[in-house]
Amino acid sequence: MTWAVWITGLPGSGKTVIAQKVRTILEYRGVASVKVLELDEVRKFITPQPTYSDDERELVYASLVYMAKLLVECGTPVIIDATANRRKYRERARDTIPNFAEVHVKCSLDTCMERERRRKAKYAPSGIYNKATAKEATVPGVNVPYEEPTKPEVVVDSETMSVKACAKKVGEFIIQEWYKR
Numbered sequence: 001m002t003w004a005v006w007i008t009g010l011p012g013s014g015k016t017v018i019a020q021k022v023r024t025i026l027e028y029r030g031v032a033s034v035k036v037l038e039l040d041e042v043r044k045f046i047t048p049q050p051t052y053s054d055d056e057r058e059l060v061y062a063s064l065v066y067m068a069k070l071l072v073e074c075g076t077p078v079i080i081d082a083t084a085n086r087r088k089y090r091e092r093a094r095d096t097i098p099n100f101a102e103v104h105v106k107c108s109l110d111t112c113m114e115r116e117r118r119r120k121a122k123y124a125p126s127g128i129y130n131k132a133t134a135k136e137a138t139v140p141g142v143n144v145p146y147e148e149p150t151k152p153e154v155v156v157d158s159e160t161m162s163v164k165a166c167a168k169k170v171g172e173f174i175i176q177e178w179y180k181r
Contacts (some may be wrong), residue, residue, distance in 0.1 A: 001077070001099070001100075001178045001179060002072045002073075002075050002076060002077050002098075002099060003006050003072065003077050003078070003092060003099035003100070003101070003174065003177075003178050004069075004071075004072050004077070004078040004080060004093065004095055004100050004101075005022075005029060005078070005079050005080065005096045005098065005101045005102075005103055005170065005174060006077075006080040006082065006084065006100070006101070006102050006103065007019050007022075007080065007081050007082075007101075007105060007170070008078060008082065008083060008084050008090060008102065008104055008105065008149060008152075008154055009083065009104060009106065009107060009158070010083065010105075010107060010109060010112045010113060010130070010140060010141045011103030011106035011116055011128050011139070011140060011141070011159055012045065012107070012111075012112035012113065012114075012115040012116035012119065012127070012128070013085055013105040013106070013115075014107065014115070014156075014158035014163060014166065015081050015082070015083070015105050015112075016038060016040075016081050016102075016160065017163050018105060018156070018163055018166045018167050018170065019036050019038070019059075019079045019081040020036065021163055021164060021166075021167035022034075022079055022167045022170045022171050022174070023036055023079060024027050024167075025167055025168060026171055026174065026175075027075075027177060029171070030033075030170070031046050031077065031174070031179070032077060033076055033077070034051045034076075034078070035076050035077070035078050035079070036078075036079045036080075036081055037067055037068055037071075037078060037081065037082075038062060038070070038081070038082075039064060039080075039081060039084075040083030041122075042060065042063065042067070043052070043084065045061050045109075046059065046060055046063055049058060050141040052117075052138045053138070057085075057086075059142045061082070061084055061089035062091070062092065063078060064082060064093075064098070065089070065093045065096055066090050068093060068097055069081055069093075069096050071095050072083045072098065072099070077174075080093070083140050083145045083146070083149065085140035085141075085145060086145075086147055087147040087149065087150070088149055090102055090149065096132055099177075100156055101152075101153040101154065101177065102149050102152040102153055102154075102171065103152060103153065103154040103155075103156065103170050103173075104148060104149045104152040104154070104155045104156070104158045105156055105158050105166065106155060106156065106158065106159070107157070107159045108157045108159055109141050109142070110175055111159050112129075112141070113129040114160045116128055116129050117129070117130075118161055124146075129142065142179075152172055153173060153177075154173045156169055156170065
């Protein structure tokens with residue numbers, strides 16, 4: 001069974017650690033070869049000097065959706081780890097990829113800002129929220145809107161739930177939805 005799950009939330013909400021933990025949980029449950037598409041890694045390849053403009057975001061998110069679609073068509077389950085501040089980016093995936101679900105990682109902006117200050121992510125740019133004060137800044141949830149999902153299949157609150165609890169809830173949804181029929 002192939003599927004794609006998009007984990008969305010503000011920068012610093014915990015999307016990446018949750019996505020990685022979901023993959024680990026699924027592998028333990030016998031779901032092999034789950035690919036995590038981490039937006040920050042993909043962006044470095046597509047736009048090595050990112051501007052975060054609306055046009056660039058449109059290109060990067062369209063590319064991400066297309067990659068996920070191709071992987072699903074080849075039989076590889078996919079977890080998309082990306083803020084996708086506009087619903088239209090995630091809706092494109094929903095319209096394009098069969099067996100698609102959206103996970104919303106809820107977390108307050110203050111907590112996201114604090115986490116982002118401390119994180120040592122491999123691909124994510126550092127100082128996102130510090131840069132939000134710049135004149136041309138486009139930080140989701142600060143200078144540009146972050147449009148929360150209207151009907152996500154799963155909602156986790158990373159402020160009150162541990163990474164493990166968030167990932168377990170997402171993993172259980174995936175198992176129930178696509179493997180227990």
